[in-house]
Amino acid sequence: AQTVTQSQPEMSVQEAETVTLSCTYDTSESDYYLFWYKQPPSRQMILVIRQEAYKQQNATENRFSVNFQKAAKSFSLKISDSQLGDAAMYFCAYRSGGGTASKLTFGTGTRLQVTL
Amino acid sequence: DGGITQSPKYLFRKEGQNVTLSCEQNLNHDAMYWYRQDPGQGLRLIYYSQIVNDFQKGDIAEGYSVSREKKESFPLTVTSAQKNPTAFYLCASSIGTGFGFGQPQHFGDGTRLSIL
Numbered sequence: 001a002q003t004v005t006q007s008q009p010e011m012s013v014q015e016a017e018t019v020t021l022s023c024t025y026d027t028s029e030s031d032y033y034l035f036w037y038k039q040p041p042s043r044q045m046i047l048v049i050r051q052e053a054y055k056q057q058n059a060t061e062n063r064f065s066v067n068f069q070k071a072a073k074s075f076s077l078k079i080s081d082s083q084l085g086d087a088a089m090y091f092c093a094y095r096s097g098g099g100t101a102s103k104l105t106f107g108t109g110t111r112l113q114v115t116l
Numbered sequence: 117d118g119g120i121t122q123s124p125k126y127l128f129r130k131e132g133q134n135v136t137l138s139c140e141q142n143l144n145h146d147a148m149y150w151y152r153q154d155p156g157q158g159l160r161l162i163y164y165s166q167i168v169n170d171f172q173k174g175d176i177a178e179g180y181s182v183s184r185e186k187k188e189s190f191p192l193t194v195t196s197a198q199k200n201p202t203a204f205y206l207c208a209s210s211i212g213t214g215f216g217f218g219q220p221q222h223f224g225d226g227t228r229l230s231i232l
Contacts (some may be wrong), residue, residue: 009156035220045159045206091158103149103174104221106158115131 002027002057006107013082020083022094033098087114122224137192139207146188153204
């Protein structure tokens with residue numbers, strides 16, 4: 001079974017600064033997908049960024065980028081130019097690339113605080 | 117606008133009572149999911165359905181039941197056998213597992229269930 005580990009329960013960053021959230025995972029599969037979701041106080045889950053394991057190039061979405069290290073099974077999220085609206089819980093998630101498994105396995109989350 | 121609607125937003129259950137959480141989507145997605153979220157534990161999969169009239173147990177299915185009679189609807193029943201039902205429940209959907217199974221899951225706004 002796959003596992004996802006987020007070792008930072010809480011992180012803090014000053015507005016306009018850069019912060020990196022860590023995520024590691026364990027799998028024996030070679031084909032899979034990784035996601036970062038954001039959950040603000042409203043509790044809605046919002047997709048931040050997605051990475052396909054077969055792509056070596058790191059995904060980027062505006063101020064959000066990932067550092068995907070397949071051999072190390074690491075998938076960290078970098079938030080540049082942090083904004084107050086970035087304050088939320090961030091969840092790393094794994095999805096098998098196999099045709100029969102469609103579920104997401106989530107980490108326990110990192111709470112990000114953004115200070116002035 | 118297309119999306120996922122969960123109702124009610126808050127639900128209270130008496131001891132020994134079954135309650136049903138509603139989830140409706142108009143995204144024309146084939147796959148639907150139910151997750152449970154407890155503090156400090158991230159999201160855990162309860163049940164998922166890849167097509168109408170078919171569903172599979174997730175990691176924590178005991179004490180829960182589902183049905184998938186229509187593509188748009190995937191209600192979750194929390195039965196009296198679930199001894200610790202107090203949690204936040206999230207419904208999600210995705211295009212499917214055949215085509216584009218790497219497609220991200222889209223989430224509803226959730227239902228908070230509490231015991232009276």
